[in-house]
Amino acid sequence: DVQKVLFADDGVAQGLTPGKIVVDMSSIGPVETKDFARRINALGCEYLDAPVSGGEVGAKAASLTIxxxxxxxxFDKIEPLFKLMGKNITLVGDNGDGQTCKVANQIIVALNIQAVAEALLFASKAGADPxxxxxxxxxxxAASRILEVHGERMVKRTFQPGFRINLHQKDLNLALSGAKQLGVALPNTAVAQQLMSACAANGMDGLDHSALCRAVELMSHHTIAPDA
Known part of the structure; x- marks a missing residue:
């Protein structure tokens, strides 16, 4: 999709003049991003990849992490615009490094959701009030933003997105694909991806990614709390 927006016959690149700056705030692969940046640079223009974290809440509150x-x-030229959308704004490195950081973010978020889901499920099945x-x-x-926000959603059974499972699943696919290219092992990321796939297979891919807990619940024949 980004490639079409940039380089189709009626794409962004067709309207560029030397000195313009292209900022891509989507979440895509670092390898593709580096190629897009190279092609934009060849037109005499500059390129920033600037994926975000913070979800719908952060977007509405202009508190995104960028x-x-x-x-x-x-970056210095565009930073005033970023500050209208976010609070934690970091130049991570060269083109592609922003996307690499976003993938790292999604790994951490997914594994934290999985940990919170398993912990609350264990507590509930043992008879404690989750x-x-x-x-x-x-x-x-053990306190975390995931426990605070997503743990509450698991207990209250409020799985309206937020950030949908199918989008997070895509990000984890990027992580696993990148891991294969780099020759590194991400075993727990693979498990989280499979749990999201299980949710998708059961018609829950449009729910908030906190609904990853539903996959663990299905395997355990027990829910953290009664469904509304």
């Missing part, structure tokens, strides 16, 4: 890849001087367990954990070393 991870940027590109040249420092180009809402009170979550409250207690929020005061300890």
């Amino acid at each position: 991870m940027v890849g590109g040249k420092q001087e180009v 809402a009170k367990v979550r409250q207690a954990l929020m005061g300890g070393f």
Whole structure:
């Protein structure tokens, strides 16, 4: 989709003049991003990849985290615009590094969702109140933004997106594809991806990614809390 937007016959590249700056805020692969940047640079223009984290809530509140890849001087020109959309804005490195950072973000988020789901499911099946367990954990070393926000969704059974499972599944596919290219092992990322695939296979790919807990619940024949 990004390739078409940039390089189709009526794409962005057709309207560029030397000195323009292209900013891509989608979440795509680092390899493709580097190729797109090279092609835009060949037209005498600059390129920033600037994927975001923070979801719908962060977008509405202009509090997104923005991870940027590109040249420092180009970043400096665009940073005032980024500040209208986000709070934590970081130039990570060269073109493609913003996308690499986003993939890393999605790995961490997915594994934290999986951990919270398993912990609350365990507590619930053992007979404890998952809402009170979550409250207690929020005061300890296990506290996290995922436990705070997504843990509450698991307990209250509120799975309206947010950030949909099918989108996060796509990001994990990027991570696993990149891991294969780099020759590194991401075993727990693969498990999280499969749990999301299980949700998708059961018609839940449009739910918030906190609904990953549903896959663990289905395997356990137990829910963290009763469905509304």
